[in-house]
Amino acid sequence: MFTTLSIDGGICAPDGFFADGISAGLKPDGQRDLAFIHSDTLCSVEALFTENRFQAAPILHFKKEGIDTTDFVLINSKNANAMTGEAGIEDIYEILEHAKSRFGNISNPVMSSTGVIGVRLPKEKIMEGMDSFDLSRKSPDAAAKAIMTTDSYDKQVAFEVVLQSGDSFKIGAMAKGAGMINPALATMLCFITTDAAVPSDEMAPLLRECAETTFNAISVDGDTSTNDTVMLLCNQKSGIYNREAFLFALQKVMHELALKIVADGEGASKCVAFRVTGAANRKEAAAAAKALSNSLLVKTALYGEDPNWGRIASTIGASGVECDPKTLTITFGNVTVYREGEILFDAETEAKAAEVMKKSSFSIHCDLGVADGSFTAYGCDLGYEYVKINADYRT
Numbered sequence: 001m002f003t004t005l006s007i008d009g010g011i012c013a014p015d016g017f018f019a020d021g022i023s024a025g026l027k028p029d030g031q032r033d034l035a036f037i038h039s040d041t042l043c044s045v046e047a048l049f050t051e052n053r054f055q056a057a058p059i060l061h062f063k064k065e066g067i068d069t070t071d072f073v074l075i076n077s078k079n080a081n082a083m084t085g086e087a088g089i090e091d092i093y094e095i096l097e098h099a100k101s102r103f104g105n106i107s108n109p110v111m112s113s114t115g116v117i118g119v120r121l122p123k124e125k126i127m128e129g130m131d132s133f134d135l136s137r138k139s140p141d142a143a144a145k146a147i148m149t150t151d152s153y154d155k156q157v158a159f160e161v162v163l164q165s166g167d168s169f170k171i172g173a174m175a176k177g178a179g180m181i182n183p184a185l186a187t188m189l190c191f192i193t194t195d196a197a198v199p200s201d202e203m204a205p206l207l208r209e210c211a212e213t214t215f216n217a218i219s220v221d222g223d224t225s226t227n228d229t230v231m232l233l234c235n236q237k238s239g240i241y242n243r244e245a246f247l248f249a250l251q252k253v254m255h256e257l258a259l260k261i262v263a264d265g266e267g268a269s270k271c272v273a274f275r276v277t278g279a280a281n282r283k284e285a286a287a288a289a290k291a292l293s294n295s296l297l298v299k300t301a302l303y304g305e306d307p308n309w310g311r312i313a314s315t316i317g318a319s320g321v322e323c324d325p326k327t328l329t330i331t332f333g334n335v336t337v338y339r340e341g342e343i344l345f346d347a348e349t350e351a352k353a354a355e356v357m358k359k360s361s362f363s364i365h366c367d368l369g370v371a372d373g374s375f376t377a378y379g380c381d382l383g384y385e386y387v388k389i390n391a392d393y394r395t
Contacts, residue, residue, distance in 0.1 A: 001164040002245040004252065006157075010140030013158035013172035014195035015237040016040045021146025024392040025131025026078040026115075026122060032146035037073040037191055040109055040373055043233040045070050046203040048211055050228035057081040058087030059113045059229065062121040065108070066088070068200070072106040072135075073191065073231070074099060076126060077176070077360060082226035084336060091121045098127045103135055105181065114176060138144050138367040144174040147189055151176050155260040161196075161242075161249050169196035169238040169246070173253045177261040188215065188261055190230045192253060197233045197241040200224045206234050206247055211260050214254035217286075218262045218378045219293040230247060230254070262362075262378045266292050270302050270381045273363040276316075279373035286375040288366065291319035293379030302381035307353035310339045327369025331355045 011019050012318035045067060049059045058081060074095070081088045092147045096109045113121070144154035158172035177188025198206070207230065215230055226293035232250075263271040274292040279285035294299055301308045309330050316323055330338040337345045344352075355364050 002242065002248070003162045004249055005162065007160050009138070009158045009172055010144060010156035011037055011158075011172045011174050011191060011193045012138040012140045013160075014170040014193045014235070016195060016235050017133055017172070017193045017233075018131065018138050019211045020137040021142035021144070022132055022238050024128055025125045026076060026077070032142060034076045034129045035075045035143040035146035035240070036130075036133055036135070037075070037143065037193065037233065038106070039071045039193070039233065039235045040160055041237060042069050042071050043235045043257055044068065044198070044200040044203060045110070045231060045233050046207055047229055047231040048207055050226060051160065052226050052228070054083060054226050056113060056117075056222075056227040057084055057092055058113050058179045058227065060269060061089050062110060063198045066166045067108050067110060070110050071106040072099065072103065072128070072231070073092045073112060073190065073233070074109060075112045075143075075191070076115075076121070077113075077149055079113060079119055079121055080115045080117045080227050081113040081121050082117040084118070087120065095121070095123055095126055095130075101134070102130055105220055110231075112189055112191075112227070112229055112231070114147065117226060118389040121156070121213070126222070133175050134164050140172070140174065144176075145173065147176045149176060152264055155257055155264070157253050157256050159249050159252065161245050162238065163245060167238075167240045169194065169252055170241045171196065171249045175257040177264075185290035188228060190215065190254070191304055192230070192250070192256055194232070194233045194234050194246075195237040196234065196246050197236040197239050198246060199241070199338055200234075202243070203232055203234060206250055208250045209247070210254045213376070214251070214258040217290070217376065219290065241279060252360070258353060259378060262380050269360065270357075271361045272302060272381075273361075273376050274369065274379060275363050275365045275374070277372075277374040278327070278368040279367070279369055280322045280368075280371050282374040282375055283373070284367075285373040286377070288316050288319045288323070288368070289375045289377035290322045291315050292364070293377040296382060299382035302357065305354060305357040307332050307350060308358055309353075312364060312366065313338065321368070322370050329365075329367040329369065331365040333359075
């Protein structure tokens with residue numbers, strides 16, 4: 001048995017972690033654009049990365065170095081350092097060498113970036129900005145704001161987990177993401193810190209297990225970026241580990257941040273859970289649910305608050321999963337509009353379903369009636385504001 005308590009502090013909540021965010025001049029008007037995470041002891045580190053074949057330079061650098069421990073993560077926004085070739089990787093080496101000379105006590109520093117693709121990093125601005133870092137600062141709000149791109153708000157969460165024995169550990173995280181979000185590790189950055197004594201060989205499987213139903217289950221626009229990263233940093237300072245409790249906490253952290261990203265989708269006003277049950281298996285349920293969360297026709301119907309169940313049915317039928325209109329049931333919230341071949345969509349039902357769609361969050365449940373596979377994906381609406389934001393993203 002264990003208790004999970006929501007606490008303040010974000011990524012700085014676990015013992016021994018520090019963070020801050022500053023303006024290095026990458027963004028206009030003095031906006032924060034450069035952040036660090038520092039642990040006062042060496043951390044085990046595991047990361048999941050984008051499935052995009054054109055992975056950005058920070059990811060290639062991490063893999064090239066085979067990093068499994070670190071105590072310093074540098075994060076910049078506004079510039080993705082993607083599609084910059086070997087020069088982009090060399091820029092990282094130069095920047096991190098500067099970090100090591102500036103902070104002599106850091107080991108195996110890591111870099112992460114987000115922003116515009118296809119532009120070299122402004123190295124001088126970043127290195128000059130680093131010179132103002134104070135690694136003893138605990139400013140999680142500033143760090144979380146510094147990694148934002150088109151986000152309308154920062155995304156943080158932290159918990160203390162208290163075991164039945166009274167022993168406890170903490171876990172905290174920050175994330176960014178609002179656009180280019182697709183369920184192939186959603187386009188975002190997420191950094192998770194913990195003082196739990198997680199065995200290093202358990203970190204990767206725990207991260208993968210939690211990602212399946214969180215960051216790999218959300219979509220804003222169906223695009224997968226070059227920089228997607230979920231990074232787990234464990235410094236073991238609490239000396240406490242309970243696998244069940246840690247898995248629960250990690251899942252909770254990642255789930256909450258994933259939903260914050262969907263809710264903050266560029267121009268979005270609705271966060272919708274697409275729950276598919278009765279599929280042939282879990283894999284097919286996931287395929288159908290993710291097809292719904294990705295469909296532009298479904299997303300625009302959400303924006304228009306139109307309970308167009310035909311778009312739901314059409315998307316499921318096109319998803320390639322085993323399905324039959326004679327066994328399919330579609331429900332908006334608690335309003336069933338189609339059941340096993342019977343159309344229930346009269347004027348009264350349409351009005352009730354439309355009321356459901358006026359809510360800022362709701363579910364659409366599709367029971368395929370084939371077997372017992374189930375999966376829930378999360379998405380948002382797509383409206384005019386999304387086009388405005390992305391039409392001039394580089395400026």
